[in-house]
Amino acid sequence: MKISTxxxxxxxxxxxxxxxxxxxxxxxxxxxxxxxxxxxxxxxxVAPLRNASLVKSIRGAYGGYVLAKEPHEITAGDIIRILEGPITPVEGIEDEEPAKQELWIRIRDAVKDVLDTTTLEDLSTYGEKGTQDPYMFYI
Structure with missing residues (x-):
């Protein structure tokens, strides 16, 4: 799976x-x-993120954007799905032989697990004193 810009x-x-x-x-x-x-x-x-109720826009001279939820309530998976679509390493796995289907499903599930258990709070505090997990970004 390749994540675009x-x-x-x-x-x-x-x-x-x-x-x-x-x-x-x-x-x-x-x-x-x-x-x-x-x-x-x-x-x-930001438009699809706003439409999905992850951010709110504030109008005015000192306006901009704020999170619509707390950082610990939003996962990387929420954001990626909104902007990239479903998380799938390959298309058409139902046409693959069973051994390959199992591999693609395991890869998909591993990626989903990482994305769905990594919150914005984790990402926004990464590298701060006492929060750095050397294994956080390795699969």
Whole structure:
């Protein structure tokens, strides 16, 4: 399974909002500048996240975006599914022989497990004193 820039940059938006959680709205311009990304592209990515009720937009001079839920309530899997679609390593596994079907299912389940047990809180605090898990990003 290959995660495109949609998924990667969507995670970036959400991690930045999680780091800023409780400090008011954060603009996409700020996120884009801090991460050397296109603000226009981030605008396209935040719409489905807003439609899925993961973020809220705040209008006004000091507006921007905030998380719609607490960081521990949103998983990487939630974000990836919204931006990338279903998590599947290969299409059409029902046409494969049983041994290959089992392999693809096990790979899918392992990836889903990692994504669904990794929260924005985990990602936003990674690397802070006392939170670094050296095995967190290895499969």
């Amino acid at each position: 949609k998924g990667r940059y969507g995670l970036t938006i959400m991690i930045e909002l999680a780091k800023n959680n409780g400090n008011g709205p954060m603009s996409l311009k700020t996120i884009a500048k801090e991460n050397d990304l296109s603000e226009h592209y981030l605008e396209q990515l």
